[in-house]
Amino acid sequence: MNSRFTNQVVIVTGAASGIGAVIARHFADAGAKLMLSDVNEKQLAAVAEEIAASGREIPAVKAGDLSKEDIAGGLIKSTIDTYGTIDVLVNNAGGGIIKPFLDHTPDTLRTTxxxxxxxxxxxxxxxVPIMKANGYGRVVNVGADSVRNGLWDHAAYNAAKGGVHAMATGLAREFAKDGITFNVVAPCIVNTPQVQKATLMSPQALQRFVDVVPMGRAxxxxxxxxxxCYLASKEASFVTGQVISVNGGSTML
Ligand SMILES: NC(=O)c1ccc[n+]([C@@H]2O[C@H](COP(=O)([O-])OP(=O)(O)OC[C@H]3O[C@@H](n4cnc5c(N)ncnc54)[C@H](O)[C@@H]3O)[C@@H](O)[C@H]2O)c1
Incomplete structure (x- = not known):
């Protein structure tokens, strides 16, 4: 337990599973007032209960499909209604439909x-209007290192994550004088429960994604x-418009 985010209001999207649930726990351990969101309502409630059971501040939750404008707007409004302000937004909701480009259907492309x-x-x-009015904000997007190294079968996913990266650079410049920073964390393959399940089903298919990592692991x-958490913190005051890979060296520079 530490006090890095005490009295700060932090939204984490896609918090019901995998990386988002772990991000939520890190913020809870650092004293944040959390609003967690995900389309998976049941699993979201379970993550919030688990955080509350560990003695941390009880997170607020708001479930819904955040690809819809009104649902995303409802999340922000609900956070303001609950806590009165917002300091940090972590855009983690996402996930790939990883397959060769021509194997996609219009539906899988759109969903991606x-x-x-x-x-x-x-x-x-x-x-952003709330952070602009406050003169302070941290937006951290979870992108993907595959945008940088053009990983096999990732073209459609990269089209989406490339937009996530690029929006952060544009906004970083636009709001640089408003006290808001925009950054991206770009992971390579991560050892999530879903990746573990996929590895069990098809070890060879996943191995090539690990083989590109000089450290030899996910x-x-x-x-x-x-x-x-670093990029979302006050310490990162002079870091904006950056895509920071967390990738065991699979792309460098
Ligand atoms: N796992 C990896 O190897 C890896 C690698 C690079 C980037 N990422 C990115 O990391 C983030 C977390 O991924 P993860 O591996 O933990 O996957 P995950 O599927 O376990 O978590 C993603 C969460 O986002 C939620 N979500 C998806 N669409 C949503 C929507 N429209 N509205 C609200 N919630 C929605 C899902 O319900 C899920 O709980 C994603 O953005 C993913 O693209 C993951």
Whole structure:
């Protein structure tokens, strides 16, 4: 337990599972007032209960499909109704439908963009006016290192995550004088429960994603969450418009 985010209001999207749930726990351990959101209502409640049971401040929750403008707006409004302000938005909701480009259907392509890009666009669009009025804010997007190294079967996912990266650089310049920073954490393959399940089903398919990592392993969820928390903190006051890879060296520079 530490006090890095005491009295700060932090929204984490996609908090019902995997990396988002671990990010939420890191912020809870640092004393944040949390608003957690996800389309998976049941699992979201379970994560919030687990955090509350560990003796941390009880997180607020708001479930819904954040690729819809009104639902994302509702999350931001609900956070203001609950806590009166917002300091940090972590756009983590997402996830890939990883397959060769021509194996996608119109539905899987649309879902890929909805999940990763529209969730980020709408939550950001609704939160920035509040941060601008406060003269302070931290927006951290979870992107993907595959945008940088063009990983196999990631073209559609990269179209979405590339937008997530690019929006952060544009906004960083636009709001640089308003006290708001925008950054991206770009992981390589991460050791999440879903990745573990997929590895069991098809070890060879996943191995090539690990083979491109000089450290020879997937990232751990805690390693991603640590970088998210740094970029979301007051310490990162001169860091904006950056895409920071957490990738065991799989892309460099
Ligand atoms: N796991 C990896 O190897 C890896 C690598 C690079 C980037 N990422 C990114 O990290 C983030 C977390 O991924 P994860 O691996 O923990 O996956 P995950 O599927 O466990 O978590 C993603 C969460 O986002 C939620 N979500 C998806 N669409 C949503 C929507 N429209 N509205 C609200 N919630 C929605 C899901 O319900 C889920 O709980 C994602 O943005 C993902 O693209 C993951």
């Amino acid at each position: 963009i909805d999940r990763n890009l529209w969730t980020t666009v709408w939550c950001t669009w609704h939160v 990232g751990e969820m805690d390693e991603i969450a640590s970088m998210v």
